[in-house]
Amino acid sequence: MGLIDRMASRLGYEKRAAEDPSWAALAPGIGAYAGLSARAAENLSTVLACTNAIATALAYVPALVYRRDADGNRVEMPAHPLNRLVRGGVSPQMTWPDFLEHFVASTLLTGNGIAVIERAGNGQLAGFRYIPWGMVTVSELSSGRLAYDVSDGRGNTRRYLEGGEVLHLRDRTDDGKIGRSRLSRAAETVNGVQTANQHAASFLANGASPSGVIEVPGTMKPEQRTALRESFQARHGGASKAGSTLILDGGMKWTAAQVSPEDAELLETRKFGVIELCRLFQVPPPIVQAYENNTFTNAAQAGLWFATFGLAPWARKIEAEFARSVFPSGGPYELELDLSGFLRGDPETRWAAHKIAIDTGVLDPDEVRQIEGWNPRPAEKRPAPGNEGGQADG
Incomplete structure (x- = not known):
């Protein structure tokens, strides 16, 4: 055991076995599970689009801090330090939307998002300091708690932090401690889509035309075959040389292979790959501009479906992690990511809901105005009691 290991052992750190598959997920990116890193996975346009759709949407929605009073009622706390960070930025270099976008995107791609909680004296x-997952090493204390060894990425500074000093958002785990990327769970699907894209790129690079066969009378020596293949590829291979004139002599004949991209179902395979990746992230295809099977009806419902099944679970995870790490244990404060703004794209539904709320006494007109971002109506312009519709008395 080395000096560092002995010192860590005395402090209560436990070294995990290298062959533990759940601990192998600590490697940067998504490791060998999918055969490509998180950054490489974003070369797949659907992975990038799904990640951006979720991370950007959650960064866009209002983040509100509430305090529960003795009766269990929630009171908004605009002066809370977290609210100031939401409005003014989590650090001098990063706004709240930038921070949340990085935080969520890291979790979607690697299974884990890490941020250091900065506190005053x-x-x-x-504030918060976002840490790329590749710069974090996690150890398990003898108490069962996690400790985070955060590097500056240059090997100069290392900082050990315990669970209460970091935000750790994770995707579903195998061991209850470290998140595992859904890209790694569906490695064959991701690799299949990548292979189809590589095939399409190769097809286009070779002139977007099928290869063929050169028939030569007699028998050729190995070096003659090699010379013919190389000279033919140099003269006619590649998209930039498509349509060039082919000249053969010595009785040679060219026969094109009768295989088209439609016969190989290349386009259909790539379209299906988009749907497969959308399925991994719970993102409706219209959200990432995949409109092949789209209709007006399902397009109108895609945003609502996306908010309900794609965003709400992640919003709840973020709220729970803030309750665990940022606010005092059992304290009265809580964070809410308000997803109701997604109804703003459907004014008919939104205003019908407002009318029902007013008619049933759930909300009054001023509360509806507040929801819409308007100031309360001046007292002299308010309707008489029982005449909220605004019509003049008979």
Whole structure:
């Protein structure tokens, strides 16, 4: 055991076995599970589009801080330090939308998102520092808690932090501690889509035309075959040389292979790959501009479906992680990511819901105005009681 290992052991750190498959997910990216890194996975346009759709949408929605009073009622706390960070930025270099977008995207691609919680000298929340997952090493203490060894990426500074000092958003885990990327869980699907894209790129690079056969009378020596193949490829291979004139002599004949991209179902395979990747991220295809099987009806419902099944689970995970790490244990404060704004794209549904809320007494007109982002109506312009519709008394 080395010096560092002995010191870590005395501090209560436990070294995990290298062959533990769940701990292997600590490697940067998505490791050998999918055969490509998280950054390489984003070369697949659908992975990039799905990641951006979820991360950007969650960064866009209002983030509100509430306090529960003794009766269990929620009161918005605009002066809370977290609310100031949401409005003014989590650090001098990063706004709240930028931070949340990085945080969620890392979790979607690698299974884990990490941010250091910065506090002032009096313990008050002062900011967050996003840490790329590849710069973090996780150890398990003898108590069962996790500790995070954060590097600056240059090998100069290392900082050990315990669970309460970091935000750790994770995708579903195998061991209850470290998240595992859904890209790694569906490695064959991801690799299949990547292979189809590589085939399409190769097809286009070779002139978008099928290869063929050169028939030569008699028998050729190996070096003659090699010379013919290389000279033919140099003269006619590649998309930039498509349509060039082919000249053969010595009785040679060219026979094109009768295989088209439609026969190989290349286009259909790539379209299906888009749907497969959307399925991994719970993103409706219209959200990532895949309109092949789209209709007006399902397009109108895609946003609502996306908010309900694609965003709401992640919003709840983020809220729970803030409750665990940022706010005091059992304290009265809570974060809410307000997804109701996704109804703003459907004014008919939104205003019908407002009318029902007013008619049933759930909301009053001023509360509806507040939801819409408007100031309360001036007192002199408010309708008389029982005449909220705004019509003049008879």
